[in-house]
Amino acid sequence: MLALAGNLDAFIVYLALFPRGEKELEMILHDSVVRPTTGPNSTAHTGRWMRAFYLNLLWRNAVVIDNVLLRDYTSTLQASSTWSPPYRYAQMAALRAVYEGSPDALRLIHEAWNSVETPWEGEEHEDMLIRTELAGSEIAVLTQIHLGDEAGLNRDVAYGLRSHQRYYERTEALQDSVGSWISLPLLGLCALAKWRGMTITVQSPFLPLDLI
Numbered sequence: 001m002l003a004l005a006g007n008l009d010a011f012i013v014y015l016a017l018f019p020r021g022e023k024e025l026e027m028i029l030h031d032s033v034v035r036p037t038t039g040p041n042s043t044a045h046t047g048r049w050m051r052a053f054y055l056n057l058l059w060r061n062a063v064v065i066d067n068v069l070l071r072d073y074t075s076t077l078q079a080s081s082t083w084s085p086p087y088r089y090a091q092m093a094a095l096r097a098v099y100e101g102s103p104d105a106l107r108l109i110h111e112a113w114n115s116v117e118t119p120w121e122g123e124e125h126e127d128m129l130i131r132t133e134l135a136g137s138e139i140a141v142l143t144q145i146h147l148g149d150e151a152g153l154n155r156d157v158a159y160g161l162r163s164h165q166r167y168y169e170r171t172e173a174l175q176d177s178v179g180s181w182i183s184l185p186l187l188g189l190c191a192l193a194k195w196r197g198m199t200i201t202v203q204s205p206f207l208p209l210d211l212i
Helices: 002-015 046-058 062-069 074-078 086-100 105-116 125-147 150-168 184-195
Strands: 027-029 032-034
Touching: 046 062, 046 086, 046 184, 074 086, 086 105, 086 125, 105 125, 125 150, 125 184, 150 184
Parallel strands: none
Antiparallel strands: 027 032
């Protein structure tokens, strides 16, 4: 089921590359209408790309990652009517660089850190603190994967899981949301780490390593 979800998200992101009307698609997902092509009704956004990336990492689905998700979607997603926060684009670039083993990976990781810590116009201070903690923990784990630091990886995964739990314990609605069950970003990153031969020793109900 997770593999199907990963392929679906990747397909939706891929369709966003095409001009509006050339390959139009409208679907009903979880009571929501999804229109992945660009234009005034587009629902393409960075979060969908990242979810597809993490889900496909779980299954080591290099075919989908290499042939679909590693395309350059920046200008397409920026043209979407569904707004994505600026730091997500920097985070996408860092993820791609570490996955590909790019010599620019460390520079792009630093750019992602700087982008996460930069507030955007109208952002509430409390929202920025929460965002910085969650996204920052993901970038920290990505950094340790790039450096090959297994001890640092497990330390930062554990910290990220505590951040995940604190975030979703804030309200009853968040506790009942699908995102509260597992930390998909950290699980996907752990899959990438295992792909690189690193061992994950952290145990948590939010990190079902059996899915990798």
